[in-house]
Amino acid sequence: MKVVAYSIKPFEKEFLSKANQKKHEITLISNPLSIETTSYAEGKDGIIVFTNDDVSAGVIEKLAGLGIKYIATRSAGTDHIDREAASRHGIKVANVPYYSPEAIAEHAVALAFALNRNLIKANEHSHHFNFSNNGLMGFNFSGKTVGIIGLGNTGLATAAIFKGLGCIVIGYDLNFPEGSNVIEQVTLPYLYANADIISLHVPLNDGTKHIINKKSLHQMKDGVMLINTSRGPLVKTTDIIQAIYTGKVGYLGLDVYEFEKGLFFEDHEKDSFKDELLEELLQFDNVLITPHQAYLTREALQGIANQTIKNLDLWQQNKCVGKACVCAKTAGL
Numbered sequence: 001m002k003v004v005a006y007s008i009k010p011f012e013k014e015f016l017s018k019a020n021q022k023k024h025e026i027t028l029i030s031n032p033l034s035i036e037t038t039s040y041a042e043g044k045d046g047i048i049v050f051t052n053d054d055v056s057a058g059v060i061e062k063l064a065g066l067g068i069k070y071i072a073t074r075s076a077g078t079d080h081i082d083r084e085a086a087s088r089h090g091i092k093v094a095n096v097p098y099y100s101p102e103a104i105a106e107h108a109v110a111l112a113f114a115l116n117r118n119l120i121k122a123n124e125h126s127h128h129f130n131f132s133n134n135g136l137m138g139f140n141f142s143g144k145t146v147g148i149i150g151l152g153n154t155g156l157a158t159a160a161i162f163k164g165l166g167c168i169v170i171g172y173d174l175n176f177p178e179g180s181n182v183i184e185q186v187t188l189p190y191l192y193a194n195a196d197i198i199s200l201h202v203p204l205n206d207g208t209k210h211i212i213n214k215k216s217l218h219q220m221k222d223g224v225m226l227i228n229t230s231r232g233p234l235v236k237t238t239d240i241i242q243a244i245y246t247g248k249v250g251y252l253g254l255d256v257y258e259f260e261k262g263l264f265f266e267d268h269e270k271d272s273f274k275d276e277l278l279e280e281l282l283q284f285d286n287v288l289i290t291p292h293q294a295y296l297t298r299e300a301l302q303g304i305a306n307q308t309i310k311n312l313d314l315w316q317q318n319k320c321v322g323k324a325c326v327c328a329k330t331a332g333l
């Protein structure tokens with residue numbers, strides 16, 4: 001199969017090459033997919049994309065005109081793809097439904113630890129030979145209540161780590177997993193009212209956009225720690241900024257940001273205009289932001305590459321990609 005892979009970072013190449021073993025003719029380009037870059041797809045059977053590529057209806061229409069039949073995303077989330085538009089044009093869509101959920105869980109917990117124990121500030125102080133303990137006090141995770149919203153692959157992996165730390169883990173999911181003896185099933189209002197730490201693990205969809213907003217924040221404990229490694233728009237940024245000012249949110253760890261498209265994954269240090277909301281967030285000592293890197297472990301990257309190539313293999317054999325199929329009609333949209 002002939003494909004072009006958009007938004008390829010240098011560190012991804014070895015994993016894709018190892019997974020592909022020269023089976024498919026893959027053109028790797030660093031440019032993100034947009035209306036302007038659809039021309040790279042000319043003469044190809046399919047494209048490979050990532051989370052911040054523009055796979056909206058207009059782009060899909062252009063791709064369809066170029067004869068593209070397949071879109072494989074190197075991610076679990078599919079919110080960047082207009083799957084209905086793809087379906088209308090007969091384009092098949094696949095994702096990577098499962099790859100190393102521990103990578104995302106460990107990053108969520110890393111954010112929580114770094115925030116709690118002021119690791120970033122402490123390290124900065126140490127670099128200035130300031131070894132004072134003032135302003136570095138944290139709390140024990142052991143005995144605290146952790147609320148996990150979304151108990152799929154990454155939510156369950158995160159719950160297991162917090163459980164191991166001695167936390168009481170409560171959770172909410174539309175489809176609560178059966179047989180979990182680690183997590184107490186609760187309602188969302190109960191979770192908001194009782195959790196000291198809340199970690200988000202739901203996909204971005206109509207039911208989850210801005211799930212963290214003024215109203216939900218109001219129900220939370222004062223000084224709550226909120227961690228988001230899932231998708232930026234789960235959190236209404238303007239509301240969370242207000243909640244940090246009032247002390248309602250005591251700690252905020254974000255690996256994703258509501259307006260990260262066109263910003264994250266690239267170096268924007270020299271840009272003359274900077275995202276003002278993000279600048280406001282970054283001025284808080286109790287906010288920690290990483291650039292959508294929770295997936296970025298060797299194990300996860302190999303897993304992503306392997307599943308992506310497997311999707312191409314199956315399509316080439318005219319077979320369904322199974323659980324990786326996220327075509328609109330089979331995804332129950």
Ligand code: NAI
Nearest residue numbers: 077150151152153154173174201202203207229230294295
């Ligand atoms: P998953 O599909 O295994 O689990 C998602 C869970 O959310 C499911 O159990 C589902 O029932 C639940 N859910 C869906 N809508 C809901 C709603 N309205 N209310 C309550 N629960 C709801 O997904 P997984 O692998 O755990 O990933 C979660 C999200 O994390 C992905 O969709 C993706 O957006 C994000 N992600 C971020 C990464 C990063 O590098 N920062 C890497 C991988 C995933």
